[in-house]
Structures are given as C-alpha cells and as structure tokens.
Amino acid sequence: MKKKIALSVNAGSSSVKVSVYDVEFGQAPVQLAEAQISGLTSPPPTLKYVRDGKTVIKAKEVDDNIEGQRDAFSLLLETLVEDEDLPQIKSKEDIGIVCHRIVHGGDYSKPQLISNETYEHLENLNDLAPLHNANSLGIVQLCIRALPTANNVACFDSQFHSTIPEHIRTYPINRDIARSNKLRKYGFHGISYAFITRSATEFLGKEPDEVNMIALHLGSGASACAIKNGKSWDTSMGLTPLAGLPGATRSGSVDPSLVFHYASDVGKLSPASTSELHISRAEEILNKESGWKALTGTTDFGKITSLAFSSSSSSSSSDDDDDDDDYDHEVMKLAFDLFVDRICGFIGSYYVSLRGKVDALVFAGGIGEKSPQLRAAVVDQISCLGFQIDDEVNNNEIRNVVEEVGKKGGLDEPRVLVVQTDEQFEMARACAEDAEFW
Numbered sequence: 001m002k003k004k005i006a007l008s009v010n011a012g013s014s015s016v017k018v019s020v021y022d023v024e025f026g027q028a029p030v031q032l033a034e035a036q037i038s039g040l041t042s043p044p045p046t047l048k049y050v051r052d053g054k055t056v057i058k059a060k061e062v063d064d065n066i067e068g069q070r071d072a073f074s075l076l077l078e079t080l081v082e083d084e085d086l087p088q089i090k091s092k093e094d095i096g097i098v099c100h101r102i103v104h105g106g107d108y109s110k111p112q113l114i115s116n117e118t119y120e121h122l123e124n125l126n127d128l129a130p131l132h133n134a135n136s137l138g139i140v141q142l143c144i145r146a147l148p149t150a151n152n153v154a155c156f157d158s159q160f161h162s163t164i165p166e167h168i169r170t171y172p173i174n175r176d177i178a179r180s181n182k183l184r185k186y187g188f189h190g191i192s193y194a195f196i197t198r199s200a201t202e203f204l205g206k207e208p209d210e211v212n213m214i215a216l217h218l219g220s221g222a223s224a225c226a227i228k229n230g231k232s233w234d235t236s237m238g239l240t241p242l243a244g245l246p247g248a249t250r251s252g253s254v255d256p257s258l259v260f261h262y263a264s265d266v267g268k269l270s271p272a273s274t275s276e277l278h279i280s281r282a283e284e285i286l287n288k289e290s291g292w293k294a295l296t297g298t299t300d301f302g303k304i305t306s307l308a309f310s311s312s313s314s315s316s317s318s319d320d321d322d323d324d325d326d327y328d329h330e331v332m333k334l335a336f337d338l339f340v341d342r343i344c345g346f347i348g349s350y351y352v353s354l355r356g357k358v359d360a361l362v363f364a365g366g367i368g369e370k371s372p373q374l375r376a377a378v379v380d381q382i383s384c385l386g387f388q389i390d391d392e393v394n395n396n397e398i399r400n401v402v403e404e405v406g407k408k409g410g411l412d413e414p415r416v417l418v419v420q421t422d423e424q425f426e427m428a429r430a431c432a433e434d435a436e437f438w
C-alpha cells in the first residue's frame with residue numbers, strides 16, 4: 001500500500017493556493033492543511049492558513065516583499081514546513097509529490113511528470129498564458145531545487161476542454177497557418193470545471209455521461225463553460241485566457257481592432273518582457289491594464305459589488321465627498337451591470353447550443369461563490385429560460401461543497417447551484433490515480 005504526502009499548487013492570476021494531502025495510491029486524497037496568499041493584484045496580499053479544517057491564520061497582511069506568485073509560494077512552503085503542528089511535513093524531504101496547476105497545456109491530454117523535455121515544451125507555451133504559465137514554471141523550478149525528493153507533476157487547465165468539437169474550437173482563419181501555429185480554442189479553468197462537473201453530477205444524482213450544465217468560474221479570471229453529457233462542449237476562453245468574460249485586469253473579448261486604436265506602439269515588445277515571457281504592448285494593455293482595475297480602480301469585485309449597491313445619495317459632509325461617492329457608485333454599477341450582461345450573453349448562447357437541455361446553471365470561483373448579488377442579477381436576467389433564484393437561500397452563507405440556490409420548481413426546470421470549487425483537490429485526485437507519478 002503506497003502512501004505519500006502531496007502538495008497541490010494553484011497559481012492563479014491574483015493568488016497562490018497550496019493544499020497538503022495524505023494520499024494513498026488510487027484513493028481520494030485526504031486534506032491536512034491549506035495555505036493561500038490572495039490579493040496579489042490589490043496589495044497588500046493576505047495570508048490564510050487552515051490546518052485540520054481549523055483556521056490558524058485568518059487574513060494576515062504579508063509585507064510588500066511578496067512581488068508575485070513565486071515569492072508567495074516560498075512563503076507558503078515556509079509556513080507549512082515550520083508549522084510544528086503539521087507533523088506530516090517535518091522537513092521538505094517528507095513531500096513526495098507536487099501537483100502544479102499549469103494553465104496552458106497545449107495539446108497535452110493528461111497530466112505529465114515534469115522532465116527536462118516536458119519543462120522545455122511548457123516553456124514554449126509561456127507567451128500563450130502571460131499571467132500564468134511563466135509564474136507556474138517559476139514555482140516548478142523552485143520545487144525542483146528545494147524539494148529534490150519529490151515528483152513534480154503538471155496538471156493542465158486546458159485538458160478538460162480537449163473534447164470541444166472541431167467546428168467550435170476552430171477559428172475562421174487560414175487553415176494552414178492555424179495548423180502550423182496551433183491557433184485554436186484551448187479553453188482554461190478546466191481543472192475547476194472537472195471538479196464542478198463531478199460534484200454537481202453527484203449532487204443531481206445523475207450518471208456522469210447524462211448531465212448537461214452551464215458552469216461559470218468567476219474569479220480574477222472569469223469564464224463560462226457549456227458541459228454536454230459530462231464533457232466540455234464549449235468555453236468562453238480561447239487560444240489564451242484573454243478571450244470571453246472580463247476579469248480583474250483583463251478586458252475579455254473586445255473588437256480585435258480596438259487595440260490598434262488604443263495606442264500607437266501596440267505591436268512593439270513591452271519593456272516588461274523577460275527572457276521567459278515575451279509580451280507585446282497590445283497583450284500587456286488587454287491582459288494587465290484593463291478589466292475591473294482599468295474601469296473602476298480596484299480589482300476587488302467584493303468592493304465593486306458593495307459600492308454598486310450602496311445608496312448614491314449618501315449624507316457626506318462636503319459636496320466633494322458627495323461627488324466622489326456618486327462617481328464610485330456610478331462606475332461600480334457600470335462594472336457590475338457590464339459583467340452581468342456579458343455573463344448572460346454566454347448563458348443564452350450556450351443554452352441554445354445545448355438545445356435547451358440544461359440540468360443546471362452552476363456558479364463557482366471567488367465571485368461566483370461569494371457574491372449573492374451577482375448570482376441574483378444573472379438569474380433574474382435569464383428567468384425567461386426557466387431559471388429562478390431562491391432569495392433567502394441565495395443570501396445565506398455557502399457552507400457545503402454544492403448548494404442549491406435556485407427555487408425547486410418542476411422536474412423539467414433547470415436548477416441553480418453554487419459549487420465551492422477545489423482545483424487543488426482535483427489535481428491531487430488525478431495524481432493519486434496515475435501509477436506513473438508514484
């Protein structure tokens with residue numbers, strides 16, 4: 001009977017989450033601890049640490065030396081190794097497997113043990129996920145050096161979407177160039193969609209190949225996914241994680257010509273390019289200088305929501321303060337309404353693409369799980385399709401992995417669920433099942 005301690009590392013665009021599992025080959029991983037640093041795009045970043053299901057550190061501000069995902073990971077690893085009440089990791093040698101979330105996996109259709117060859121292959125994909133892949137590979141490098149006894153495994157966000165049919169994943173461009181440059185829809189957040197699909201299918205009491213859903217992963221990066229017979233049928237992100245819905249610093253889909261009218265130097269390499277990541281000004285503008293940050297000045301959608309719903313005629317002491325409050329309220333409401341509009345656009349399109357056979361709409365990700373206002377606004381706009389929110393349940397704190405927030409209507413009426421997605425668990429689960437990583 002083989003047992004190992006596994007770390008699952010999820011480097012998102014605004015956070016790094018690391019979970020520790022006791023893993024037995026072929027069995028479901030058992031979580032021992034979870035540490036995360038969030039708010040990397042809205043400093044100061046904060047550290048949260050949970051051991052044995054109990055919160056040890058709730059939201060400790062960490063100092064400004066945390067420059068990015070790699071620094072955040074170092075601090076998380078230190079937190080775990082130095083915790084005397086986590087006896088399973090007394091030293092770094094106790095860690096047997098590290099599962100890394102790699103957002104762009106190109107054509108890989110299963111997780112890969114990271115050898116020199118895989119690493120080089122993945123490096124070539126860095127430019128196609130400019131907020132993710134190079135950061136994750138930085139963490140992989142650190143693990144190779146700091147944890148020499150561990151197997152490093154790459155798990156891909158794009159893998160779940162390998163089932164998208166050709167007519168949906170193809171862009172209407174020259175076919176030879178598309179083939180040679182591998183230009184097609186890949187799709188991301190797939191580790192999360194795999195978790196969502198299994199959890200929601202079990203909750204609905206259906207067989208895996210008989211469930212149709214529209215799932216929304218709404219976090220710093222946001223996407224929608226149409227799931228047909230348990231498999232990805234379409235998703236809103238594309239060749240890169242820029243397409244589709246807007247995000248914390250991303251524009252989402254805009255007219256492709258827009259960027260050429262935005263500034264004159266957009267074809268040039270950005271000064272922020274490094275030897276690991278080549279990024280043009282155009283990509284930098286649309287990936288890092290747009291989205292909620294550009295529109296409202298904050299990447300925190302919780303703040304956007306509360307200001308959007310605050311009264312615009314507050315009784316501030318001066319006229320200037322009143323003007324500021326009005327501006328905040330107006331621009332936050334604009335951002336909120338814009339997001340609802342774009343999300344509903346995808347739901348409508350996927351509802352038709354799935355021929356109206358939809359068992360459930362699922363909300364997940366930081367915003368999907370924590371914003372009852374957003375869920376209510378979306379469901380209200382799509383009520384013509386039969387979706388209905390239960391206001392009382394929707395406003396309660398979400399405690400279980402899957403919770404129903406829709407009104408329980410007739411048998412044929414689509415359900416509305418919230419899934420507390422867990423990408424770290426999904427990666428550890430996949431690694432526990434594959435003998436190659438043991």
Ligand SMILES: Nc1ncnc2c1ncn2[C@@H]1O[C@H](COP(=O)(O)OP(=O)(O)O)[C@@H](O)[C@H]1O
Nearest residue numbers: 012014015219220221300301302366367370371
């Ligand atoms: N109470 C809240 N209401 C709305 N949005 C929230 C709330 N709390 C956190 N968020 C949003 O969730 C986002 C983080 O989502 P998450 O999925 O954890 O991010 P990442 O993409 O880094 O993995 C934050 O950017 C924040 O905007």
Ligand SMILES: CC(=O)OP(=O)(O)O
Nearest residue numbers: 012013188220221241
């Ligand atoms: C793919 C993606 O955008 O991921 P995240 O939301 O974690 O940044």
Ligand SMILES: [Mg+2]
Nearest residue numbers: 012013219220
């Ligand atoms: Mg994420």
